[in-house]
Amino acid sequence: MPDFKRPNALLDVQTHYCPGCTHGIIHRLVAEVIDDMGIEGETIGVCPVGCSVLEYNYFACDMMQASHGRSPAVATGIKRANPDKFVFTYQGDGDLAAIGTAETVHAAARGENITIIFVNNTTYGMTGGQMAPTTLPGQVTQTSPYGRNTNTDGFPVKVCEMLSTLDGVAYAERVMVADPKSVNQAKKAIRKGFEVQKNKQGFSIIEVLSTCPTNWGISPQKAIERLKSEMVPYYPLGVFKDCSVRNKE
Amino acid sequence: MEKMKVDFDRCKGCGLCVDACPKGIVKMRDEKLNKEGYITAVCVNQEDCIACALCAVMCPDCVITITK
Amino acid sequence: MDINMSERVLMKGNEALAEAAIRAGCRCYFGYPITPQTEIAAYMARRLPKINGVFLQAESEIGAINMVYGCAGSGARCMTSSSSPGISLKAEGISYLAGADLPCVIVNIQRGGPGLGTIQPSQADYWQATRAIGHGDLRIPVFAPATVQEMVDLTTKAFEVAEKYRTPVMILADGFLGQMMEPMSFSGEDKSGKREEPFAWGAFGHGNKRKKNIVNSLYLKPEALEAQIEERFKRYKQIKEKESTAVCGEQAETAEIIVVAYGCTARTAQAAVHKAQDEGLKVELFRPVTLWPFPEKQLKDACKNAKTVLVTEMSKGQMVDDVKLALECKIPVEFFGRTGGIVPEPDEILQKIKEMVVN
Numbered sequence: 001m002p003d004f005k006r007p008n009a010l011l012d013v014q015t016h017y018c019p020g021c022t023h024g025i026i027h028r029l030v031a032e033v034i035d036d037m038g039i040e041g042e043t044i045g046v047c048p049v050g051c052s053v054l055e056y057n058y059f060a061c062d063m064m065q066a067s068h069g070r071s072p073a074v075a076t077g078i079k080r081a082n083p084d085k086f087v088f089t090y091q092g093d094g095d096l097a098a099i100g101t102a103e104t105v106h107a108a109a110r111g112e113n114i115t116i117i118f119v120n121n122t123t124y125g126m127t128g129g130q131m132a133p134t135t136l137p138g139q140v141t142q143t144s145p146y147g148r149n150t151n152t153d154g155f156p157v158k159v160c161e162m163l164s165t166l167d168g169v170a171y172a173e174r175v176m177v178a179d180p181k182s183v184n185q186a187k188k189a190i191r192k193g194f195e196v197q198k199n200k201q202g203f204s205i206i207e208v209l210s211t212c213p214t215n216w217g218i219s220p221q222k223a224i225e226r227l228k229s230e231m232v233p234y235y236p237l238g239v240f241k242d243c244s245v246r247n248k249e
Numbered sequence: 250m251e252k253m254k255v256d257f258d259r260c261k262g263c264g265l266c267v268d269a270c271p272k273g274i275v276k277m278r279d280e281k282l283n284k285e286g287y288i289t290a291v292c293v294n295q296e297d298c299i300a301c302a303l304c305a306v307m308c309p310d311c312v313i314t315i316t317k
Numbered sequence: 318m319d320i321n322m323s324e325r326v327l328m329k330g331n332e333a334l335a336e337a338a339i340r341a342g343c344r345c346y347f348g349y350p351i352t353p354q355t356e357i358a359a360y361m362a363r364r365l366p367k368i369n370g371v372f373l374q375a376e377s378e379i380g381a382i383n384m385v386y387g388c389a390g391s392g393a394r395c396m397t398s399s400s401s402p403g404i405s406l407k408a409e410g411i412s413y414l415a416g417a418d419l420p421c422v423i424v425n426i427q428r429g430g431p432g433l434g435t436i437q438p439s440q441a442d443y444w445q446a447t448r449a450i451g452h453g454d455l456r457i458p459v460f461a462p463a464t465v466q467e468m469v470d471l472t473t474k475a476f477e478v479a480e481k482y483r484t485p486v487m488i489l490a491d492g493f494l495g496q497m498m499e500p501m502s503f504s505g506e507d508k509s510g511k512r513e514e515p516f517a518w519g520a521f522g523h524g525n526k527r528k529k530n531i532v533n534s535l536y537l538k539p540e541a542l543e544a545q546i547e548e549r550f551k552r553y554k555q556i557k558e559k560e561s562t563a564v565c566g567e568q569a570e571t572a573e574i575i576v577v578a579y580g581c582t583a584r585t586a587q588a589a590v591h592k593a594q595d596e597g598l599k600v601e602l603f604r605p606v607t608l609w610p611f612p613e614k615q616l617k618d619a620c621k622n623a624k625t626v627l628v629t630e631m632s633k634g635q636m637v638d639d640v641k642l643a644l645e646c647k648i649p650v651e652f653f654g655r656t657g658g659i660v661p662e663p664d665e666i667l668q669k670i671k672e673m674v675v676n
Contacts (some may be wrong), residue, residue, distance in 0.1 A: 004302040004315035020263030024309030041525040056531045062520035064390045065533040067413050070383035077387025080371040081345055085522045106376035180269055180303040220263040
């Protein structure tokens with residue numbers, strides 16, 4: 001028996017992601033957590049619109065595809081009808097923090113007992129690298145060709161910081177997938193999110209700083225470097241909210 | 250037996266495993282492309298492999314299996 | 318609420334509809350306040366928690382319809398309701414519901430538009446409901462009640478049709494019907510509070526007992542999307558053949574003028590037709606109950622001996638196209654309507670009928 005292999009909750013198919021795209025790592029971590037908790041049969045995943053739109057082909061659990069940004073509302077509908085099942089959404093920055101801001105904020109405010117995996121790579125990947133709500137000041141994208149100008153384009157949205165002000169949020173952590181150590185930490189955070197859901201403690205969000213080598217126009221290695229040197233200073237890692245102990249009492 | 254094994258046809262050649270390997274024994278093999286046209290990763294010294302799986306942890310495509 | 322099944326009680330249209338939905342087995346309601354339909358949400362908020370159901374006031378109409386998508390997608394019976402401007406917001410979600418073949422009931426208690434329009438009753442969403450409820454190749458059945466009793470009966474029917482053909486179904490009523498009180502009774506099986514198994518195709522967790530289910534409207538291969546749409550249109554064809562409904566007066570056979578009206582307007586039109594008949598005019602009323610599918614055959618039969626047809630609506634004549642299509646433009650079709658939230662008066666309609674007789 002191999003000591004490290006593909007988790008069962010991740011189907012044995014080739015993904016459509018570009019070489020070096022960290023979506024694949026995050027998919028595997030979610031699948032590993034589902035395997036570790038033994039909840040594949042009780043889990044429903046909600047796909048966003050964006051690069052991970054096709055993830056219903058990759059996860060082994062029941063899956064639902066939502067319209068752009070509406071995953072938290074769709075997940076709410078599933079969860080309310082099936083309160084004992086596990087429901088997670090997997091959303092990118094455009095999906096979650098631009099078009100779906102209202103759905104995200106209100107699912108959080110309601111303390112909806114779901115887990116959101118929020119993949120922040122500072123760009124719209126699927127449509128070819130446009131400015132996202134999380135694009136860093138000065139970052140060049142297709143729609144900010146001279147660099148994001150905060151005078152006209154405003155400032156990036158810090159999702160974990162924003163959501164952690166809401167009482168309905170039980171757990172909010174920002175992690176990254178830049179090296180084996182941070183990947184392991186990311187897995188712990190995802191596990192925590194699902195545990196919070198299992199204990200019916202409320203809304204959990206794990207923001208994963210991720211790369212997009214293709215649209216950043218750099219190699220996967222350089223993309224990892226950029227993640228560490230440019231994204232982390234703006235989006236500090238850590239636990240922003242943890243009410244799991246308080247809520248349990 | 251191979252401790253570190255890469256699924257040749259599914260590797261996309263991103264090289265993240267190369268940086269992750271503490272022993273420096275994972276290399277990109279550019280003399281042969283897979284059916285998708287990618288160069289692929291390979292462990293060039295199975296004897297030195299300590300089966301730490303750090304390469305597999307970083308693999309976005311889940312194409313590395315580790316057997317101790 | 319304790320209502321004897323056969324007992325006739327006085328109920329407001331919106332509340333009767335809500336109770337009918339619960340009795341039809343609807344366990345989950347997602348909505349957002351908007352006049353003149355808010356009584357539906359308020360009724361659901363009182364009633365559903367008592368039967369272990371789900372009431373949720375969403376952050377927006379968009380949120381509400383997507384909660385319906387998630388809930389229906391997990392194989393549960395659910396609904397939402399709104400009024401005209403809110404239905405425009407739901408359009409995206411309705412398209413996805415149709416694209417994923419999910420059954421649900423959507424209620425539109427129409428008010429005047431466009432824009433914020435008015436909170437007064439209207440029938441100006443006919444085009445939206447029957448032709449443009451969302452992007453893409455899709456249709457949804459549209460039921461148009463004319464009495465509080467029909468608010469009840471058609472809601473029951475709407476859930477049946479939604480599940481039978483796996484499609485969203487719309488109840489298209491108006492502020493008048495929603496707000497008015499009439500004696501009515503509930504009939505049929507009372508499924509309120511009964512927890513039924515989720516639909517087998519739903520994404521509710523495979524429990525390691527079956528293959529995984531995917532609820533989705535995305536098809537990257539054009540041939541696959543075309544095949545899915547072709548299959549859906551076969552169901553639409555069955556709906557057209559089996560579900561189109563209308564009510565026609567007894568004197569259609571001899572009538573020279575057929576008045577076509579639906580919903581609330583059919584009631585004032587009925588009063589006008591009775592007055593005209595009392596004056597010896599050969600007039601009869603034809604009332605479509607389903608707007609899509611439009612009761613084409615029934616209308617054609619009703620107009621066998623008619624010389625002209627009068628369509629009357631609370632809009633600028635949005636149903637006229639369907640009437641002309643049904644009659645293949647072989648009989649002249651005239652229109653009288655009021656818009657902006659005004660119900661056509663019987664005397665106004667009668668006068669129009671008389672003008673048509675003279676001409």
